[in-house]
Amino acid sequence: xxxxxxxxxxxxxxxxxxxxxxxxxxxxxxEAKKNELVGRAGEPSRRMFFINKGCLRVYxxxxxxxxxxxxxxxxxxxxxxxxxxxGGTLLKEDTQAIERSExxxxxxxxxxxLLNTIPGWDIFYRGFLEYAYVSNTKRLExxxxxxxxxxxxxxxxxxPQMVLRLPNKLVANYLNxxxxxxxxxxxxx
Amino acid sequence: xxxxxxxxxxxxxxxxxxxxxxxxxxxxxxEAKKNELVGRAGEPSRRMFFINKGCLRVYxxxxxxxxxxxxxxxxxxxxxxxxxxxGGTLLKEDTQAIERSExxxxxxxxxxxLLNTIPGWDIFYRGFLEYAYVSNTKRLExxxxxxxxxxxxxxxxxxPQMVLRLPNKLVANYLNxxxxxxxxxxxxx
DNA sequence: GTATTTTATTGATCCTGATCAAGAAATCAA
DNA sequence: TTGATTTCTTGATCAGGATCAATAAAATAC
Numbered sequence: 041x042x043x044x045x046x047x048x049x050x051x052x053x054x055x056x057x058x059x060x061x062x063x064x065x066x067x068x069x070x071e072a073k074k075n076e077l078v079g080r081a082g083e084p085s086r087r088m089f090f091i092n093k094g095c096l097r098v099y100x101x102x103x104x105x106x107x108x109x110x111x112x113x114x115x116x117x118x119x120x121x122x123x124x125x126x127g128g129t130l131l132k133e134d135t136q137a138i139e140r141s142e143x144x145x146x147x148x149x150x151x152x153x154l155l156n157t158i159p160g161w162d163i164f165y166r167g168f169l170e171y172a173y174v175s176n177t178k179r180l181e182x183x184x185x186x187x188x189x190x191x192x193x194x195x196x197x198x199x200p201q202m203v204l205r206l207p208n209k210l211v212a213n214y215l216n217x218x219x220x221x222x223x224x225x226x227x228x229x
Numbered sequence: 230x231x232x233x234x235x236x237x238x239x240x241x242x243x244x245x246x247x248x249x250x251x252x253x254x255x256x257x258x259x260e261a262k263k264n265e266l267v268g269r270a271g272e273p274s275r276r277m278f279f280i281n282k283g284c285l286r287v288y289x290x291x292x293x294x295x296x297x298x299x300x301x302x303x304x305x306x307x308x309x310x311x312x313x314x315x316g317g318t319l320l321k322e323d324t325q326a327i328e329r330s331e332x333x334x335x336x337x338x339x340x341x342x343l344l345n346t347i348p349g350w351d352i353f354y355r356g357f358l359e360y361a362y363v364s365n366t367k368r369l370e371x372x373x374x375x376x377x378x379x380x381x382x383x384x385x386x387x388x389p390q391m392v393l394r395l396p397n398k399l400v401a402n403y404l405n406x407x408x409x410x411x412x413x414x415x416x417x418x
Numbered sequence: 419g420t421a422t423t424t425t426a427t428t429g430a431t432c433c434t435g436a437t438c439a440a441g442a443a444a445t446c447a448a
Numbered sequence: 449t450t451g452a453t454t455t456c457t458t459g460a461t462c463a464g465g466a467t468c469a470a471t472a473a474a475a476t477a478c
Contacts, residue, residue: 396426397426398426408425408426408427411426412427416428
């Protein structure tokens with residue numbers, strides 16, 4: 041059950057066998073049905089998910105009541121509502137399983153305990169934060185420099201599985217354009 | 230010369246006096262003239278700046294040749310071209326002193342040495358990364374949820390000193406709108 | 419202090435992507 | 449399977465902000 045997670049961690053940081061086991065023991069299995077919410081805005085519960093199988097979508101509700109997708113996460117990656125995880129505040133975003141998913145989650149308090157008890161876990165977290173920052177910065181840059189068509193073409197080039205695997209509606213939402221606009225972009229080549 | 234920096238650090242993390250002195254000894258003074266570039270895209274040099282006095286602007290050049298402002302930083306804050314600092318890659322952004330500025334900088338290699346030698350410096354860096362992530366996420370959210378007028382109003386509410394202190398041209402660039410649009414927004418109330 | 423350059427304002431026009439609407443296709447429930 | 453719901457496509461219209469242009473104001477240089 042923990043093979044993929046073990047590989048993910050050991051690819052990034054060196055841990056003793058005992059420490060690795062302690063880390064793994066903090067993760068719990070969660071099977072989520074398609075469209076199930078595994079985190080809801082307003083809840084205090086803050087978990088970090090590792091995706092064994094399936095796909096998560098993190099989104100928030102805009103002032104006008106519509107959804108805005110922050111990101112998707114697929115197999116063999118971590119996902120959390122990081123702003124709340126960092127601050128220990130109530131969740132500001134929903135986390136939804138887009139497909140039937142198999143998740144391993146760790147609670148925020150256990151995660152922070154590991155930072156103090158497992159040498160090397162702080163390096164893991166630092167790497168996670170750095171990656172999250174760089175990803176976010178790139179996404180912001182894409183919004184600032186590219187128009188909707190260019191954003192779609194970039195996504196298709198760099199993340200074709202997103203376009204292939206997800207319904208248009210969600211791809212459009214991720215690109216912050218309407219379904220209609222995406223449909224026209226796709227047909228226009 | 231190091232009072233402001235000392236306060237900034239000790240407000241955030243506990244260090245022994247000796248460790249604090251070692252940290253401070255890594256910082257060097259740089260006086261920058263108005264409009265001077267203290268970091269240039271393409272350079273290998275990667276410094277992190279603490280601003281004693283003045284203002285820095287980090288910007289990159291878009292594919293169409295125009296500038297896009299990533300952020301401004303004022304007195305008593307740190308600023309760096311963080312994506313390059315993290316990756317150890319060539320700078321992708323220019324860093325410009327908007328006003329005559331008094332800066333303290335630390336080189337990337339010294340910064341990373343401190344991570345291994347000063348207990349507590351890793352906590353400082355973690356806090357820096359977390360803050361950078363949260364700020365960036367908020368900025369991205371603002372672009373996704375707000376139109377130009379609303380972005381300006383938000384900036385005026387949350388960061389009035391930016392609007393008062395910086396020329397319209399730069400405020401407009403930061404908001405990713407044209408000077409003309411900002412001028413009309415301002416006159417329209 | 420004057421000349422030059424840069425920045426700010428205002429007007430006219432244009433264009434991209436949103437909105438509204440309707441029908442087709444696909445998905446889901448049972 | 450069949451019916452219901454959701455998603456996708458295509459068309460017509462609209463609006464916000466970009467662009468281009470010209471003048472005014474301010475900042476800077478000498």
